[in-house]
Amino acid sequence: MNKTSIKTICCIGAGYVGGPTMAVIADRCPGIQVHVVDLDETRIQAWNDKDLRLLPIYEPGLDEVVERARGRNLHYSTEIESAIASADMVFISVNTPTKTKGIGAGKASDLRWVEACARQVSKFAQGHTIVVEKSTLPVRTAQAIKSILISAQKGSSNKERTKSFSVLSNPEFLAEGTAIRDLECPDRVLIGGEDEDAVEALAAIYGQWVAANKILRTNLWSSELSKLTANAFLAQRISSINSVAALCEVTGADVREVEKAIGSDSRIGTKFLQSGPGFGGSCFKKDILNLAYLCNHFGLPEVAEYWENVVSLNVWQQKRIANIVVQNLFGTVSGKRLAILGFAFKANTNDTRESPAICIAKSLLEEGAQLAIYDPKVEAKQISNDLNLQEKFTQGSDVQKSEPAFTSDGGWCKAKSIFDAVTGADAILIITEWDDFRHLNWHKIYSLMRKPAWVFDSRAVADPKEIKLAGLNLWRVGDGASYEEC
Ligand code: NAD
Ligand code: UGA
Numbered sequence: 001m002n003k004t005s006i007k008t009i010c011c012i013g014a015g016y017v018g019g020p021t022m023a024v025i026a027d028r029c030p031g032i033q034v035h036v037v038d039l040d041e042t043r044i045q046a047w048n049d050k051d052l053r054l055l056p057i058y059e060p061g062l063d064e065v066v067e068r069a070r071g072r073n074l075h076y077s078t079e080i081e082s083a084i085a086s087a088d089m090v091f092i093s094v095n096t097p098t099k100t101k102g103i104g105a106g107k108a109s110d111l112r113w114v115e116a117c118a119r120q121v122s123k124f125a126q127g128h129t130i131v132v133e134k135s136t137l138p139v140r141t142a143q144a145i146k147s148i149l150i151s152a153q154k155g156s157s158n159k160e161r162t163k164s165f166s167v168l169s170n171p172e173f174l175a176e177g178t179a180i181r182d183l184e185c186p187d188r189v190l191i192g193g194e195d196e197d198a199v200e201a202l203a204a205i206y207g208q209w210v211a212a213n214k215i216l217r218t219n220l221w222s223s224e225l226s227k228l229t230a231n232a233f234l235a236q237r238i239s240s241i242n243s244v245a246a247l248c249e250v251t252g253a254d255v256r257e258v259e260k261a262i263g264s265d266s267r268i269g270t271k272f273l274q275s276g277p278g279f280g281g282s283c284f285k286k287d288i289l290n291l292a293y294l295c296n297h298f299g300l301p302e303v304a305e306y307w308e309n310v311v312s313l314n315v316w317q318q319k320r321i322a323n324i325v326v327q328n329l330f331g332t333v334s335g336k337r338l339a340i341l342g343f344a345f346k347a348n349t350n351d352t353r354e355s356p357a358i359c360i361a362k363s364l365l366e367e368g369a370q371l372a373i374y375d376p377k378v379e380a381k382q383i384s385n386d387l388n389l390q391e392k393f394t395q396g397s398d399v400q401k402s403e404p405a406f407t408s409d410g411g412w413c414k415a416k417s418i419f420d421a422v423t424g425a426d427a428i429l430i431i432t433e434w435d436d437f438r439h440l441n442w443h444k445i446y447s448l449m450r451k452p453a454w455v456f457d458s459r460a461v462a463d464p465k466e467i468k469l470a471g472l473n474l475w476r477v478g479d480g481a482s483y484e485e486c
Pocket of ligand 1: 012013014015016017018037038039040043080093094095096113116117134135136137172173174175176282283
């Protein structure tokens with residue numbers, strides 16, 4: 001094989017990263033056959049569904065990209081063995097969650113899926129194969145992958161074609177909700193590795209649509225560590241601004257004015273300065289905890305503690321918002337209906353992993369609240385899994401119209417619309433910044449609610465003037481004015 005020319009790719013893992021990333025590669029490189037494989041048959045079936053609305057993840061623009069490439073040079077299947085065997089390049093794009101037990105539980109990455117992939121590749125690969133770490137991994141994981149692959153190289157029998165491998169790190173920086181845009185116009189593509197041929201083969205793939213000056217080459221360890229560091233820096237900005245939001249609320253300052261004032265300094269910049277209910281998503285928390293674990297492992301406990309505080313402040317922010325709701329509703333939400341607008345961890349995704357909505361909803365359920373949850377993309381089944389609680393009452397049942405029940409058991413239902421959610425509610429909590437929540441008919445909403453009626457806008461997306469004019473009480477994150485009025 002000409003090492004610099006890739007004809008066939010296999011990507012192990014058809015999740016939020018593997019699915020869209022490979023769709024864009026296939027779309028931009030029609031000469032390369034791309035096979036995305038996964039153990040999860042249901043997920044693969046959904047990727048192959050004729051109805052593009054049923055793709056397993058929701059991302060704006062993804063359906064169009066999949067439609068163009070699927071069946072031509074983009075294939076989703078569970079045929080892991082044959083996909084690896086025919087590939088010149090194998091991307092490992094599997095989940096790397098935080099370990100839940102054993103050494104490093106609650107902090108270290110659980111690498112069992114990555115190791116399983118390395119073993120599958122070592123077994124089924126033929127000829128020379130470039131193995132690309134696409135998953136986010138602890139620094140020096142490539143060493144472990146190499147060890148597994150080298151043992152396969154040594155063990156390959158004479159009858160088999162000689163196996164050989166190169167390992168690269170190529171972390172993914174896409175954000176959910178903007179994945180297609182991020183993949184098509186990335187700020188940078190990072191490739192870490194020592195084998196120059198392999199690095200250039202991967203660079204040539206991205207080079208089909210990414211400008212040469214945006215393709216950065218580093219050593220393996222810098223590449224692995226840069227991914228954890230990028231997420232830690234982004235999350236740190238959110239915790240920083242959320243800490244300032246709390247200070248704004250008690251001093252009469254407005255965090256949006258502070259955001260603008262500090263963001264105008266080109267050294268600080270405007271991005272990732274929006275205060276909210278705390279960061280969610282599958283990666284920020286796990287990657288920071290992993291970074292802290294590595295720092296401790298390498299004898300740097302002060303550095304570990306510094307980063308752990310970013311996560312602690314995030315948890316505090318979520319609990320703080322739940323407490324503010326309870327305090328303002330006369331110290332009790334027991335039996336009260338509360339409308340939760342938004343359950344996804346951010347707008348334009350159906351992903352709820354680590355969503356602030358989960359922590360806030362759980363705290364309110366603990367207080368006995370009856371939650372009517374509305375999200376345009378999240379299914380009731382997902383909410384039920386996240387809250388670890390079955391849907392208690394269904395929309396349209398009497399609970400909507402009746403007086404609050406004097407029960408200490410919290411419950412929830414999935415509302416079909418915003419108006420369904422708010423009917424009979426004492427308060428509305430805006431948790432996800434979906435566009436639908438920016439321009440609401442507050443007069444109509446007020447007429448449907450029990451009085452006094454409250455809005456708790458943790459994203460500051462709704463119009464404060466309209467809300468107050470309609471007669472509702474308002475709390476907005478980081479808004480000193482609304483605190484003073486309360
Ligand atoms: P995901 O859970 O959505 O998908 C992972 C998929 O891998 C699952 O479908 C699972 O069934 C499959 N899988 C696991 N082991 C397998 C095996 N041995 N063979 C075949 N399939 C296997 O995860 P994700 O969100 O796509 O994240 C993947 C990696 O990318 C993680 O390391 C994550 O930190 C990183 N990352 C995620 C994002 C994001 O926005 N979600 C962005 C950048 C990086
Ligand atoms: C994040 C990073 O932005 C990606 O670069 C990275 O690839 C990805 O993690 C990953 O490794 O998984 P993602 O979590 O999808 O992407 O979404 P973000 O846009 O970063 O938002 C994360 C959380 O922070 C969301 O809950 C969002 O609402 C919140 N956020 C974001 C704020 O509260 N304020 C902001 O100003 C920005």
